[in-house]
Amino acid sequence: MRILAAMSGGVDSAVAAARAVEAGHDVVGVHLALSRAGGTLRTGSRGCCTIEDALDARRAADLLGIPFYVWDFSERFRDDVIDDFVAEYRAGRTPNPCMRCNEKIKFAALLERAVELGFDAVCTGHYALLVDAPTGRELHRASDAAKDQSYVLGVLTAEQLAHTYFPLGDTPSKAVVRAEAEARGLSVAQKPDSHDICFIPDGDTRGWLAEKVGTATGDVVDRTGAVVGSHEGAHAFTVGQRRGLQLGVPAADGKPRFVLEVRPVSNTVVVGPKEALATAEISGERHSWAGAAPQTDAFACEVQIRAHADPVRARATVEAGRVTVVPDAPFDGVAPGQTAVLYLGTRVLGQFTIDRTLSAVPVGA
The missing domain is CATH 2.30.30 (SH3 type barrels.)
Incomplete structure (x- = not known):
């Protein structure tokens, strides 16, 4: 296959690209420039898209002997991720910018361009499994529960999954990936993981929003x-x-x-009171299915409302374009704007953006 490897400059994407090369695929590396702030460096930063990251990605591509390019997606990132983030907070909702980035940038804008250029798939360093089933490709949790990233990939559609490649999905631990990077001579083998919101590198979300919103x-x-x-x-x-x-x-x-x-x-x-955070029902209209849609309008599932939250058994219904979920035990502290990802065992069924919640504790109780 012709593979376009998205290389963030971290150890995961570098090893994913290396595995794609080793598997015999025709691989080209690409780093996404998501900011035009020319002086951005990782020093004091907690993001994932700095100049230093681009240089790390290039060094990894050179070591692997694959072509490497930097694509400027800064305008698309600003419009679809940063502006959306600000708008959601203005509306009183709590957005997940990593979900929007996967949905709008890595597996929409990047994948669209990759297919136009004749690539068969986009390869990333995400920890998730792809399974080819009789009904089509399915998205599943990674083998390593601690690193599983299926939640933030829940926005992917059947068409996007058909052109996706996750070489790290069955890796037993991050330690294995770092050891492999070390053995391959990749300079990013011990590079710290990125965290927090990449476009707020100092981690001060409150101060950043105050500047944008007032x-x-x-x-x-x-x-x-x-x-x-x-x-x-x-x-x-x-x-x-x-x-x-x-x-x-x-x-x-x-x-x-x-x-x-x-x-x-x-x-x-x-x-x-804390008890009033208990949520008896959530629902949303903005939804998508990760592969084949459920065959019935009402079904049992498990629901995860945060990237690292425990899944909760629930009953989901789909009616008039709205997905409603009633958990067996109340959710704790759900905010409109969060993403609810639906699972059936290890398989990701789909997701929706929560726009309505119902407290399990009535006023005055």
Whole structure:
């Protein structure tokens, strides 16, 4: 196969490209330039798309003896990931930029260009398994549960899965990948993993959003609507947050309060007891299936609402374009804007963006 290897500059994508070469594929490496900030370096940074990363990717490609290119996707990344991130926070939702990047950049813009250029598949260093079944290609959890990235890949469609290649999916651990990189002479063998949001390299999401969205004083209220404090911008709060609430009125029971809801139109933050974070139902209209769609409109599954959350047994229904999930045991602290990924065993069925939640604890309870 002709393989386009997306090389981030990290150890995972370098080893994935090496395995593709070793398997006899015709491999070309490409690094995605997602920012035009010319002086960006990893020093003090916690991102994954810096100039240093591009140089690391080039060195790995040179060692593997494959052609290497840098493609400028900065405008598409700004429009589809960064602007979306800001818009979601403005709307009082909690977005996952890694999901949007996989959906809009790595497996949409990049894959589209790859197919146009005659490549059969895009290769990445994600930890997930692809299984060719009678009904088509399926996406499954990786062999190493600790590194499994099937959650953030839940946005992939059947067409995208057909042109995807994950050489690391059955690797038993990250330690094995690092040891292999060392044995191959790859300079990134011990390079630290990237984390946090790549376009906020210092990790200060609250400060970054304040610059983009601005600040505006608003009320913090309890579930009855009584004002218990104030804030400088609702965008700075997420459901489940406990710290930094600056409440002037203590709870009657003396227990800590948590953010239960963010209302951007009125610039209001709603707080309440931890018990009120229990969520009895979630739903959303923006959804997709990772391969063949379920054969029925109601089915049992497991649902994961965060990248590293434990899956929860649930019942899902699809009606009038909306997916609704009722868990066997309530979810804890679900925020609109989060992604719910549906599983059947190890297989990813699909995903939806949560836009409605129903608390398991009614007001006054």
